[in-house]
Amino acid sequence: MNFPLILFSLLVITGAVWVLDYFILRHKRDPDKEEPWWIEYPKSFFPIILIVFCLRSFIIEPFKIPSGSMIPTLVVGDFILVNKYTYGIRLPVINKKIIDMNNPKAGDVLVFRYPEDPAVDYIKRVVGVPGDVITYHNKQLFVNDKIVRQEYEGDYKYVEPGLGYIYSEKYAEYLGETNHSILMNQEINGLQYSSVRVFPFRENCQYSRTGFTCTVPPDNYFTLGDNRDSSSDSRYWGFVPEENIVGKAFMIWWNFGDFDRIGMRIQ
Structure with missing residues (x-):
């Protein structure tokens, strides 16, 4: 399993959803309605994945x-x-x-x-x-x-x-x-x-x-x-x-x- 590649893929996907929502979708959404799950979950995980990706890629990585x-x-x-x-x-x-x-x-x-x-x-x-x-x-x-x-x-x-x-x-x-x-x-x-x-x-x-x-x-x-x-x-x-x-x-x-x-x- 290529974990760095998987982590990078998740970062790209969640980041793309975050950018898309921030610049386009949120302006078109009814403010009285909840975010759809396919926007809420990626947006929630994006900062966590970004931090983990940066730590593992450039600072410290764990091994067994x-x-x-x-x-x-x-x-x-x-x-x-x-x-x-x-x-x-x-x-x-x-x-x-x-x-x-x-x-x-x-x-x-x-x-x-x-x-x-x-x-x-x-x-x-x-x-x-x-x-x-x-x-x-x-x-x-x-x-x-x-x-x-x-x-x-x-x-x-x-x-x-x-x-x-x-x-x-x-x-x-x-x-x-x-x-x-x-x-x-x-x-x-x-x-x-x-x-x-x-x-x-x-x-x-x-x-x-x-x-x-x-x-x-x-x-x-x-x-x-x-x-x-x-x-x-x-x-x-x-x-x-x-x-x-x-x-x-x-x-x-x-x-x-x-x-x-x-x-x-x-x-």
């Missing part, structure tokens, strides 16, 4: 986390808020940038349209910006030939639907200006080579059975999930084009199963 690819930063059931303007102002529906502001940087948690199906929204962490050389070998990340420091934080247990409890090792990863937590399962290879697809700029990457090296092309970004061994990310389907960017995730605003997560900043 559907999978465990970003555990432990984000868990299934988290409702998050995404800043829509930090990377520039974009036209709604077509997602075309009209005002340039900031660029994503390493460490940002990015919401974007999935390159293989733009109707689907994905959320991952940026590890490489245009021009960076990203190497991932035996579960160790390198950016421009510099090792990204990791510090062991202990074991971590979570529930994977259909599989039960999963035990992983939790690490602090020092990427960009801040650090964040990631999970690694030593029983799973760091790269499922058979899952690597053909994608745009595939020639920028060299793969082996234990890892890869990719040079991020202009106007593209390289992303990984924090749950490194349970994430479909740039390792497999390639780079995130700049035009696919939706915004930067910054806060958890609700979780029905864990109220303590409400209000947590996303780092």
Whole structure:
């Protein structure tokens, strides 16, 4: 379901009725008679739809986390808020940038349209910006030939639907200006080579059975999930084009199963 398109369509319809009534119909209507329902309802909903449309399109948009690819930063059931303007102002529906502001940087948690199906929204962490050389070998990340420091934080247990409890090792990863937590399962290879697809700029990457090296092309970004061994990310389907960017995730605003997560900043 393309909710932005539906919202835009409702805005156009209710707005057209409001304009038509304000400039033409109300002057012809008998003042002693009630407005017909097909004018009253659109006029009532128009300001509400306008406010919601502007908020979602240009300021903040809510999303729900559907999978465990970003555990432990984000868990299934988290409702998050995404800043829509930090990377520039974009036209709604077509997602075309009209005002340039900031660029994503390493460490940002990015919401974007999935390159293989733009109707689907994905959320991952940026590890490489245009021009960076990203190497991932035996579960160790390198950016421009510099090792990204990791510090062991202990074991971590979570529930994977259909599989039960999963035990992983939790690490602090020092990427960009801040650090964040990631999970690694030593029983799973760091790269499922058979899952690597053909994608745009595939020639920028060299793969082996234990890892890869990719040079991020202009106007593209390289992303990984924090749950490194349970994430479909740039390792497999390639780079995130700049035009696919939706915004930067910054806060958890609700979780029905864990109220303590409400209000947590996303780092």
